[in-house]
Amino acid sequence: MSKRKLDEYGNWRSKAVTFNMSPEEDELFERMVHVSGLCKRDFIANQLLNREIVVQGNPKVYKALKDEMEAIKSELERIEAGTGVNPYLLDLIRFMTVVMDGMKEDSEWH
Numbered sequence: 001m002s003k004r005k006l007d008e009y010g011n012w013r014s015k016a017v018t019f020n021m022s023p024e025e026d027e028l029f030e031r032m033v034h035v036s037g038l039c040k041r042d043f044i045a046n047q048l049l050n051r052e053i054v055v056q057g058n059p060k061v062y063k064a065l066k067d068e069m070e071a072i073k074s075e076l077e078r079i080e081a082g083t084g085v086n087p088y089l090l091d092l093i094r095f096m097t098v099v100m101d102g103m104k105e106d107s108e109w110h
Helices: 023-036 040-048 059-080 087-105
Strands: none
Touching (some): 023 040, 059 087
C-alpha cells in the first residue's frame, strides 16, 4: 500500500480514481504530462478541477519541449507529404502553444 499524502489544502489523498483510455488518448496524455513537468496525479487533478497548469521551467521541461517540438515537426512534414492530420496532434499543438506562451511571460526565459 502506498504512503498516505496530504494535498496542498491539508486533505488526505485517500481515494483512488481509475478510468480507461484509448491508446491514442494515452499517448497524448503521456506527452502532455511530460511537457508539463508535473506528476500524473497533479496533472489529472488540475485538469479535472479546472485549475491552471503552471509549468515550472527547468532542464527536464526544456528537454521535453524540445523533444515534442521535434516530433511535431516530423508529423507536420509527414502531413505535408499528403497524409491525414491526426486530431491528437492538433490537441498536442494547442497544449504546447499554451505552455510556450506561459514560458514567454516568465521573466526567467527572456
